[in-house]
Amino acid sequence: MPTLNVAPGLAAGGVFLFAARMTGDTPLGSSLNTAPPDLSERESLDLLVRHWGIEGRLDRLTSERDLNWRVSSERGRYVLKFANRQEDPEITRFQNLALQHIAAKDPSLPVPRVIPAADGATEVPLVDGSLMRLLSWVEGRPAHLAPPSSPLRRGVGAMAGRLTRALEGFDHPAAGHHLQWDIKQASSLRALVPDIADDALRQLCAQWLDWFDAIRPGLDALPWQVVHADLNPHNLLTAEDDATVVAGVLDFGDMVRTPRICDLAVAASYQIDPAAPLASLAEVAEGWADSLPLLPKESALLPGLTAIRMVTTIAITSHRAARWPDNATYILRNFPSAKAGILALPRP
Structure with missing residues (x-):
């Protein structure tokens, strides 16, 4: 079993302060200070059908800053995700690419898999600039x-x-x-x-x-x-x-x-x-x-x-x-x- 040793306390000098992106008077950034997307169940399902061709029942999942739905369909269960409109789309793409990297590096790891849309895209841009995507459901x-x-x-x-x-x-x-x-x-x-x-x-x-x-x-x-x-x-x-x-x-x-x-x-x-x-x-x-x-x-x-x-x-x-x-x-x-x-x- 690894031995854990608490690092000794250091002098108060040499303080290193990280610069933060400030929103108002806090360092949380815009996505943590912006409410999740506000699409209705019907609107979300219409987008799912349009881009993935999947019909099913949507059940809302809790999320700190995004809008997430559990999709139950004849083809299986999925998670439909709508990114916070203040989040840089490159961060969503970063997440999808990481999941694809994991799937290639360790295929048996029980993590979500990216489900491409009907046109092969892994993310679908919305009019407000945010992205929607579909992931596999992980059982447990x-x-x-x-x-x-x-x-x-x-x-x-x-x-x-x-x-x-x-x-x-x-x-x-x-x-x-x-x-x-x-x-x-x-x-x-x-x-x-x-x-x-x-x-x-x-x-x-x-x-x-x-x-x-x-x-x-x-x-x-x-x-x-x-x-x-x-x-x-x-x-x-x-x-x-x-x-x-x-x-x-x-x-x-x-x-x-x-x-x-x-x-x-x-x-x-x-x-x-x-x-x-x-x-x-x-x-x-x-x-x-x-x-x-x-x-x-x-x-x-x-x-x-x-x-x-x-x-x-x-x-x-x-x-x-x-x-x-x-x-x-x-x-x-x-x-x-x-x-x-x-x-x-x-x-x-």
Whole structure:
């Protein structure tokens, strides 16, 4: 089992601040501050029939910034996706190309497959400038419904490592896009910290951001690549007959080029057992190491980067839930586990 060593605290000097695209007074960017597309079920189905020739029933799926429908048809089940109108179309194309890369590199990985339209196109532009696309449906049970267990934690780590391995060698001009969920952008979360209502939690998050500012330059020396970057339990599926087996990965909307270790930190941040935080973190890392053995520097930074992902979840969801109260239940779905996890991990 990998040994995890917490990186020692560094002096407050040498703070490295990342420039962020600002929208109003926040660093979230336009797609995170713009409501999802507002097409009706009938309008969405008409577009599906026109471009894919598929008739069926549409059931709306929850999404942070896009409009997604589950399609049930005689030809099978699919996910019909309409990108946020503020999202650069190249980012949608980036996601499709990544899925195609994964399918070629590791065909047995349980991820969505891109379904071409009738004319062979993988994305269809709409009049507002956004894109629609169709993906295959991945079978399984939502992992957030599975009881926590050591085998599941190792399975999450193993799937994360295998997926990151499958994305090795893939790149795209949009891979460097700014996304506030990306761990390497954590310094610009300071603009959102005041939105955290709990005083003690707000102060703890600020302390972790001080830690991150100090270690940020060292991330440049680690391996970087395109990663999924959002392996939370709502984007993972377990097997129908075994809640300890990870059977699918969904939602590649947060993919980005970043330090490789950040993908493990994201996955681990949702698997922490507050009663045994470092031991549960090591279980996730053990699964990851089956495909990608940790470098010593990655191992040392992993606990802190895991905490930074929790800070990211707490800060962004606090801000967005206030802005979009009608979608607050969905936005805040991971807040409780992030709060419990960050309170359990050793302090910076």
